[in-house]
Amino acid sequence: MRRLWGHIRCAILAVAALTCLSVSSAGAQGNAASLYNARCAVCHAADGTGNTTAGKKLGARDFASPEVQKETDQELIEITAKGKNKMPAYGNSLKDSQIKGLVAYIRELGKKK
Numbered sequence: 001m002r003r004l005w006g007h008i009r010c011a012i013l014a015v016a017a018l019t020c021l022s023v024s025s026a027g028a029q030g031n032a033a034s035l036y037n038a039r040c041a042v043c044h045a046a047d048g049t050g051n052t053t054a055g056k057k058l059g060a061r062d063f064a065s066p067e068v069q070k071e072t073d074q075e076l077i078e079i080t081a082k083g084k085n086k087m088p089a090y091g092n093s094l095k096d097s098q099i100k101g102l103v104a105y106i107r108e109l110g111k112k113k
C-alpha cells in the first residue's frame with residue numbers, strides 16, 4: 001500500500017510538472033526570446049546579426065539586412081521549419097506556434113538598428 005501511494009504521488013507530481021511546462025510554452029514574447037537564445041543564438045547571435053564563429057562560418061545573414069527584411073513572415077517560418085542550406089530544420093522539434101513566435105522575435109531584432 002505504501003508503495004502504491006508513492007506511485008500516485010509521483011504521478012501527481014508528473015502531471016503538475018507537465019501543466020507548468022505547457023503553460024510556460026504558451027507564453028508569448030519572453031518565451032520566444034529564451035527559445036531564441038537557447039536554440040538559435042549560436043549561429044544567429046543574440047542580437048540577430050549572425051556575428052558568431054558558427055554564424056560566420058555557415059553564412060548566417062544579419063536579420064536586419066535588406067535581404068532578410070524583404071522576405072515575408074511566411075517565408076521565414078518555412079525556412080525555420082524546413083531548413084535551408086546550412087540552416088537546420090526545426091519543424092520536428094518546435095511547434096508551429098513556437099516558430100511563429102520566433103519569427104516575430106527575429107523581426108523585432110531586425111528593427112532594432
Ligand code: HEC
Pocket residue numbers: 036039040041042043044054058059060061067068071076077079080084085086087088090102103106
Ligand atoms: C547551425 C547554425 C544555425 C542555427 C542553430 C540556426 N540557424 Fe537559422 N540560419 C543559419 C544559416 C547558415 C542561414 C542562412 C541559410 C541560407 O540562406 O543559406 C540561416 C537562415 C535563417 C533564416 C532565414 C533568413 C535568411 O537568411 O534568409 C531564418 C528565419 C532563420 N535562420 C531562423 C532561425 C531560427 C528561428 C533558429 C532557431 C530555432 C535558427 N535559425 C537556428 C544557421 C543557423
